[in-house]
Amino acid sequence: MIVTAAPSRSPRHALNDADLRSLLLIRHFERALLGLFEQGVLSGTTHTCLGQEYIPVTLSALLRDDDFVFSNHRGHGHFLARHPDPHGLLAEIMGREGALCGGVGGSQHIYHRRFLSTGVQGESLPVATGVALKLAGTGALACAYIGDGTWGEGAVYEALNMASLWRVPLLVVVEHNGIAQSTPTSAQMAGTIAARAAAFGVRHHHVGSTDVGEIRQALAPLVDAVRAEPSPLVVEFATHRLGPHSKGDDTRPPEEIRRAAESDWYDRYAEADPERFARIDREQRELVERVVAEVSARPHARPGGAA
Amino acid sequence: MTRVSEHLNQALHDLMESDPSVHLLGEDVSDPYGGAFKVTRGLSSRFGSRVRSTPLSEGAIAGVGAGLALAGDKAIVEIMFADFVALAFDQITNFAAKSTSMYGRPVPVPLVVRCPTGGNRGYGPTHSQNPQKHFIGVPGLSLFEMTPFHDAGELFARMFGLGRPCLFFEDKVLYTRQMYRTDDLFRFELVDDVARVHLDGAGRPDCTLVTHGGLVHRTLDAMRALLLEDELVCELLVPAQLYPVPRLPGLEDAAHVCVVDDGAEGGTWAAEVATALYPRLWGRLRRPITLINSADGVIPAAPHLEREVLVQADSIRAAVREALS
Ligand SMILES: Cc1ncc(C[n+]2csc(CCOP(=O)(O)OP(=O)(O)O)c2C)c(N)n1
Numbered sequence: 001m002i003v004t005a006a007p008s009r010s011p012r013h014a015l016n017d018a019d020l021r022s023l024l025l026i027r028h029f030e031r032a033l034l035g036l037f038e039q040g041v042l043s044g045t046t047h048t049c050l051g052q053e054y055i056p057v058t059l060s061a062l063l064r065d066d067d068f069v070f071s072n073h074r075g076h077g078h079f080l081a082r083h084p085d086p087h088g089l090l091a092e093i094m095g096r097e098g099a100l101c102g103g104v105g106g107s108q109h110i111y112h113r114r115f116l117s118t119g120v121q122g123e124s125l126p127v128a129t130g131v132a133l134k135l136a137g138t139g140a141l142a143c144a145y146i147g148d149g150t151w152g153e154g155a156v157y158e159a160l161n162m163a164s165l166w167r168v169p170l171l172v173v174v175e176h177n178g179i180a181q182s183t184p185t186s187a188q189m190a191g192t193i194a195a196r197a198a199a200f201g202v203r204h205h206h207v208g209s210t211d212v213g214e215i216r217q218a219l220a221p222l223v224d225a226v227r228a229e230p231s232p233l234v235v236e237f238a239t240h241r242l243g244p245h246s247k248g249d250d251t252r253p254p255e256e257i258r259r260a261a262e263s264d265w266y267d268r269y270a271e272a273d274p275e276r277f278a279r280i281d282r283e284q285r286e287l288v289e290r291v292v293a294e295v296s297a298r299p300h301a302r303p304g305g306a307a
Numbered sequence: 308m309t310r311v312s313e314h315l316n317q318a319l320h321d322l323m324e325s326d327p328s329v330h331l332l333g334e335d336v337s338d339p340y341g342g343a344f345k346v347t348r349g350l351s352s353r354f355g356s357r358v359r360s361t362p363l364s365e366g367a368i369a370g371v372g373a374g375l376a377l378a379g380d381k382a383i384v385e386i387m388f389a390d391f392v393a394l395a396f397d398q399i400t401n402f403a404a405k406s407t408s409m410y411g412r413p414v415p416v417p418l419v420v421r422c423p424t425g426g427n428r429g430y431g432p433t434h435s436q437n438p439q440k441h442f443i444g445v446p447g448l449s450l451f452e453m454t455p456f457h458d459a460g461e462l463f464a465r466m467f468g469l470g471r472p473c474l475f476f477e478d479k480v481l482y483t484r485q486m487y488r489t490d491d492l493f494r495f496e497l498v499d500d501v502a503r504v505h506l507d508g509a510g511r512p513d514c515t516l517v518t519h520g521g522l523v524h525r526t527l528d529a530m531r532a533l534l535l536e537d538e539l540v541c542e543l544l545v546p547a548q549l550y551p552v553p554r555l556p557g558l559e560d561a562a563h564v565c566v567v568d569d570g571a572e573g574g575t576w577a578a579e580v581a582t583a584l585y586p587r588l589w590g591r592l593r594r595p596i597t598l599i600n601s602a603d604g605v606i607p608a609a610p611h612l613e614r615e616v617l618v619q620a621d622s623i624r625a626a627v628r629e630a631l632s
Pocket residue numbers: 073074119120121122146147148149150151175177179180181241245334363365387391394
């Protein structure tokens with residue numbers, strides 16, 4: 001499999017409190033979900049973004065209110081980085097009052113303002129291209145998150161072709177975590193994502209860092225160009241999935257899971273600024289504990305009553 | 308005692324062992340994962356490159372399966388969730404099924420597409436559907452469904468024996484149930500290819516229910532309540548072949564017929580069964596055949612909402628009572 005070495009050095013750019021809060025909100029939210037599953041309180045399934053939280057947090061500052069965001073099965077971080085509403089999201093996942101979509105969509109199917117997710121891989125890229133076609137010239141863009149494995153789907157290529165032909169402001173964010181469910185990238189992808197983008201004449205940018213400030217600095221002019229020209233862009237993050245694909249279904253060898261854990265941003269940011277990190281970490285953990293307690297006590301959501 | 312998923316797994320092992328021309332393809336089917344529902348466990352370790360974990364490419368893997376079949380081998384393709392068979396619709400209906408006859412001579416395409424179906428697991432609108440109805444009436448295509456009464460090995464042999472592509476539906480909740488077990492009140496037998504589940508020693512039933520494999524346990528629960536609480540005797544027919552609709556045994560003197568189908572209302576398998584039965588039973592039926600389907604709506608993720616949309620034991624019971632009242 002492709003194991004993309006993440007930098008082990010401490011981050012060069014200090015995080016502001018808002019970014020740190022966002023990172024840790026997502027981390028504790030996802031951990032809480034796995035805990036709730038273990039207790040048998042949640043039904044269905046869930047896909048946590050543990051280890052990948054820094055990607056949507058990095059992007060959140062580069063996105064505008066009038067941008068559209070298309071998310072996938074692993075979408076809690078995408079949502080929380082854009083809309084810090086853990087109550088609404090947890091209520092959706094638990095089917096409780098105040099749910100974002102009345103409990104109909106659940107973890108994988110959320111439509112809130114200009115954020116939309118669906119559980120069918122690759123489905124959203126043509127839709128994002130259509131939305132981007134409409135947004136072209138307004139300065140707004142459509143941002144679509146996809147995983148490395150989703151490049152198996154034909155719809156991805158059909159969309160990229162049109163996005164490039166028609167010069168639409170489409171930002172494709174690839175979370176390349178080296179695995180699709182249980183299948184390593186080496187067993188599901190021939191060639192590279194960079195070469196795929198090149199084949200369509202689409203700009204491609206590779207991100208190896210987990211340093212929010214550093215990545216943002218590099219991406220800012222590229223994202224500006226998506227809006228201004230307009231033109232599509234593929235940003236590929238080399239990242240790591242710390243947890244199971246969904247819950248309790250991690251069949252990776254222990255050394256591989258350990259390698260993924262070593263690339264985690266969490267310890268590095270903790271070491272860089274221990275006192276402030278510990279304070280915000282505790283604050284966000286306690287916030288999530290309160291959210292869990294409060295939402296769990298709510299009555300069932302009724303359809304039509306979406307928040 | 309064998310769970311349905313273990314029974315299917317054993318049938319696949321036996322099939323691949325006895326027939327070296329069989330290939331199996333699907334997302335995450337290889338060990339140690341062994342498929343999202345563990346039905347393919349152990350196959351890749353045993354049969355090497357005849358078993359392949361594929362990229363996320365439902366359309367292409369159905370096509371690759373058809374290609375292997377066209378070239379003289381046999382293929383089983385697993386679609387991880389039946390909902391995603393929509394992505395393989397073209398390959399299945401416009402190539403695999405049509406190629407058996409569109410070249411002016413019979414072309415065998417021994418391809419089985421396995422599709423885990425159904426809800427009641429809280430997986431939400433795109434991971435819970437019963438898409439059987441979308442494939443009814445496609446020339447050259449047969450539909451089968453796993454039941455707790457039919458030997459999966461015999462079904463695989465039959466499907467490959469047809470020489471034309473087949474969809475094989477497997478309900479995800481059924482995976483966790485035991486093979487060959489009914490409620491203690493009822494016993495079953497196979498009449499030709501249809502499982503007939505009935506009350507031991509009872510005379511003519513008040514109602515004959517027809518359903519597909521995934522609904523067997525909910526229907527049995529309804530039959531139990533109808534018997535014990537409403538004093539209504541029901542019999543159940545479960546065909547493994549869904550389409551073309553096979554001959555259903557013993558309906559000539561049925562007091563009433565009710566078809567129970569987990570698919571959403573509109574253009575349903577239940578309606579197809581009724582269409583097949585009307586000419587045969589016309590003049591003998593006392594009232595129209597009752598069709599029971601899931602609601603015309605997406606399948607919500609929240610269990611309390613999902614429950615209301617899908618066919619449940621209590622909705623079957625209520626519909627039977629109403630029809631007979
Ligand atoms: C069309 C379709 N096929 C299969 C699945 C089942 N599935 C969900 S996520 C997943 C793996 C996705 O891998 P990747 O795109 O790399 O994203 P990651 O899970 O690694 O974030 C699969 C096979 C699906 N949801 N949709």
